[in-house]
Amino acid sequence: MNQLPHIIDSHCHLDRLNLSTHGESLDAALDAARQNGVSHFLCVSIDLENYPAMLDLVKDYPDVSVSVGVHPNERDCEEPTAEQLLELAKHKKVIAIGETGLDYFRVKKADTDWQRDRFRTHIQAAKSCGKPLIIHNREAGEDTLRILREEGADAVGGVMHCFVEDWETAQKSIDMNFYISFSGIVTFKNATELKEVAKQVSLDRMLIETDSPYLAPMPYRGKPNEPAYVRYVAEHIAELRGISVEEVAEATTRNFFTLFNSARDNTTSNATN
Ligand SMILES: [Zn+2]
Structure with missing residues (x-):
């Protein structure tokens, strides 16, 4: 079997994976991913209540980094202050702020002041600690870009995670110092417009992800997703662009460490403070 390049x-x-096919062992799921070429994992925070347990779960893995933040779909949870996020972001495992952003799919826009306030809090925290942002946007592209602009988020940049918008939104995001991250959605047959975006985005602005346990790529669509499957995203993008998977792997890996430059420190030491 061909050894896959590092992705x-x-x-x-990682704290939400369905581990039933791995004997309920996160170690085993991570090993399966490593055997599929995955050399680093960014484990993303969704709320503060589960954050300590999430950090505890992954803190001894040198190839796992984390973010801290509260997802825009988490309505009934502890509301983070910028000070709180900054305090948590001091931990050396934390390489990013998020995921944060706006989601008008699940909540009616008229009732989303709290989302926009929370989003601004995250951007302010990211700017104060100099760590990039992980942006979630669902059916809220215009407001997301507007708030990023108003808050001067280009100073830290970040990633538009699980990107599903059009080329214009991709372009505007890149202009604001953001990277475009493709998930398993790009492998779906009906994602025609997104495939076009994946062909057009400059290789040096692209990242890949699973968003596992959600959104498994083809051929696992509808099943629980896991980090090992990020290879299918890389392979599909390579196929779309008519380039080798090595090129996609090399570019997206380099981009990751350029954007999240503190992730390197986690790979070189056993980060357990
Ligand atoms: Zn996510």
Whole structure:
């Protein structure tokens, strides 16, 4: 079997994986991913209540980094202050702020002031600690870009995670110092417009992710997703662009460490403070 080049799962929720096919062992799931070429994992925070347990779960793995933040779909949870996020972001495992952003799919827009306030809090925290942002946007592209602009988020940049918008939104995001991350959605047959975006985005602005346990790529669509499957995203993008998977792997890995430059420190030492 061909040894796959190193790839990175730039967005996964390791504390939420369905581990039934791995004997309920996170170790085994991570090993399966490593055997599929995955050399680093960014485990993304969704709320503060589960954050300590998430950090505890992954803190001894040198190839796992984390973010801290509260997802825009988490309505009834502890509301983070910028000070709180900054305090948590001091931990050396934390390489990003998020995931944060806007989601008008699940909540009516008229009732989303709290989402926009929370989003601004995250951007302010990211700017204060100099760590990039992980942006979630669902059916809220215009407001997301507007708030990023108003808050000067280009100073830290970040990633538009699980990107599903059009080329214009991709272009505007890149202009604001953001990377575009493709998930398993790009492998879906009906994702025609997204495939076009994946062909057009400059290789040096692209990241890949699973968003596992959600959104499994083809051929596992509808099943629980896991970090090992990020290879299918890389392979599909390579196929779309008519280039080798090595090129996609090399570019997205380099981009990851350029954007999240503190992730390197986690790979070189056993980060357990
Ligand atoms: Zn996510």
